[in-house]
Amino acid sequence: MKGPEQGTISAARVWGLRLLVMTKKELLQLRRDVPLLLFLIYSFSLSVYISGAGITMQLKSASLLVHDGDRSESSRELIRRFREPTFRFEGEVSEPKRGLEGVNQGTAMLFLDIPPRFHESIRGGETVPLQLQVDTTNAAQGLSAASYVARIIGDVSRDLAAGRLIAASGGRLELPVVESAPRIWYNPNQDETWFQSIAHILRMITLFAFLLPAAALVREKEHGTVEQLLVAPVMPLHIMLSKVLAMTVVVLVSTMFAVTVIMKPLFGVPIRGSLTLFLILTALYSITTAGLGLFAATVAKNQAQIGMMALLAISPMFLLSGITTPYEAMPSWVQTVMALSPLRYFAEAAYGILLKGVGLDVLWDSVLTMGLLGGVLFSLGMWRFHKQFE
Numbered sequence: 001m002k003g004p005e006q007g008t009i010s011a012a013r014v015w016g017l018r019l020l021v022m023t024k025k026e027l028l029q030l031r032r033d034v035p036l037l038l039f040l041i042y043s044f045s046l047s048v049y050i051s052g053a054g055i056t057m058q059l060k061s062a063s064l065l066v067h068d069g070d071r072s073e074s075s076r077e078l079i080r081r082f083r084e085p086t087f088r089f090e091g092e093v094s095e096p097k098r099g100l101e102g103v104n105q106g107t108a109m110l111f112l113d114i115p116p117r118f119h120e121s122i123r124g125g126e127t128v129p130l131q132l133q134v135d136t137t138n139a140a141q142g143l144s145a146a147s148y149v150a151r152i153i154g155d156v157s158r159d160l161a162a163g164r165l166i167a168a169s170g171g172r173l174e175l176p177v178v179e180s181a182p183r184i185w186y187n188p189n190q191d192e193t194w195f196q197s198i199a200h201i202l203r204m205i206t207l208f209a210f211l212l213p214a215a216a217l218v219r220e221k222e223h224g225t226v227e228q229l230l231v232a233p234v235m236p237l238h239i240m241l242s243k244v245l246a247m248t249v250v251v252l253v254s255t256m257f258a259v260t261v262i263m264k265p266l267f268g269v270p271i272r273g274s275l276t277l278f279l280i281l282t283a284l285y286s287i288t289t290a291g292l293g294l295f296a297a298t299v300a301k302n303q304a305q306i307g308m309m310a311l312l313a314i315s316p317m318f319l320l321s322g323i324t325t326p327y328e329a330m331p332s333w334v335q336t337v338m339a340l341s342p343l344r345y346f347a348e349a350a351y352g353i354l355l356k357g358v359g360l361d362v363l364w365d366s367v368l369t370m371g372l373l374g375g376v377l378f379s380l381g382m383w384r385f386h387k388q389f390e
Contacts, residue, residue, distance in 0.1 A: 015238075022242030023249075026216055030250065036215065043204045044254040048262045052197030059144040061088040065099045065108040068092055072119030081152050082112075100133060109135045110145055122160060186355045193267040194355065199323040201258055202350055205251055206343055209286040210314055212247035213240075214293035214306045222302055240294055240385055244378075248286040255282055272357030278350065281367060285346040288374030294381035317343045342377075345370040 030037065064087050068075050082089060090108055093099045099111035113131040121128045132149055136142025187194055217240070256279065263269040271278075296309045318324060320334055321343040327335065338344055345366040352358040360367065 019238055019242055019245070022238050023246045026243050026246035027249070029216065029219070030212070030246070033215075033219075036212075040208060040212075040250070040254060043208070044201075044258040045262060047204070048197055048200055048258050049266060051200035052193040052263070052267050056192050056196070057140065058192055059141055059148060060085050062086065062110060062141070062145050062148075063088050063090045063108045064110045064112065065090050065102045066092050067094075067096050067099050067111070067113045069116040070114055070118035074119040074122055075114045078114065078118075078152075078156060079112075081156070082149075086148055096131075103133050103135050106135070106137075109141070110149070112149075125164070191268070194269050197263045197267050197269060198350060198354060199347075201255060201263070202323050202343065202347055203318055204258075205255060205282060205286065205346075206289055206314055206317060207310070208251050208254070209247065209289035210293035210296075211306070211310055212250060212293075213243040213290045214297040214300070214310070215303055216243045216247065217294060217297035218300055218303050218306050221297075236385055237382070240382060244287055244290045244294070247290060248283050251286045252279055252283055255279070269354065271354055273353035273359060277359065278353045281346065281349050281353070281370075284367070284371060284374060285342060288342045288370055288377055291374060291377030291379070291381045295377065295384050298381065298384040298387075317341050321347060323347050340373065342370050342373045345373075 061084065064082055066079055066089070068079065079089070087110075090102075093102070096111075096113050099108070099113065102108035103111050111133040113133075115129065115131075118128055130153065132146070134142050134146050134149075136146075184190065220239075259269075259271070259275070259278075264271060292313060293306075293310075296313065297306060300306045300309055316338075320330060320338045321327070321341045323343070327338070327344065330338070348366045349363045349370075352363050
């Protein structure tokens, strides 16, 4: 029995050495591709910082124009409530049409028109209409601004009603009050840089897990070296698996750099869960996405076509997998289609590990689904690679 066992071990050793040599070759080729290497370094360093520090979905410094037709104590108090950092008071206009022109021209996002007799009407217990014009060209920002204004007006109305009731009771009225005591978990300061920087990392992992192995395989086809490799003492699995392993190592090193050098020190993004588990799942996701990239590489004839196919395949994943818009807010048919996107499950795992500190006991279903998708996609790429050289 020693002879067959030793033969099996020797064959496995040779197989592994060949895979190691092929993987080293892929890393050396990537090092020589200076433009792609510079793009990789930028995407996991400066680009992460710009995304976290420069992109925000929260309403900040919304420009406000006001026409104060009353110029009273009450109107000034109302204007005072529109304060920084949410609003930026741009000044008053002499007539309402000037404010509307500012909204139409884009110099102001909101225009508030306070009518004459505003103070007199509210002191007399009358209902006073206020006109608010909001530029909702950016629908999310416009709706957010309108919601903030509605809350401000509601607070003013509540304060006036409470003051009137207390005055009528001689100052002895105790009103029942329902108070909200929300508890914000995982991001208590609602720091948007945490979400944006992690989302950008997920996008870059997806892009390069698809692009790097696909570009490496197409480069072989352009240079005519695939045929040479096929007649060499290596299997087709060596050719594809070496590209996947090499580029997965590159993605892991880049991700580790972005998390430990950019996100945690500069933005204070917590790593509440296991960083090792996050990197293991990143490797699994990279292999999953690499299978899709290798399949595209077997169809494309040059690297320009790979770039176009990357846009076609990855853009829907970016937009519809839950890292740009809430997954639950999408139409049901989109949710059904995006169940086939591995990024959806990787995003759940990444946010769960980094911000919530959960482990496989919670994320096992997402990890299992991502692994199954990875097996299917990689098998599809292998089948297509074999088929084109039959």
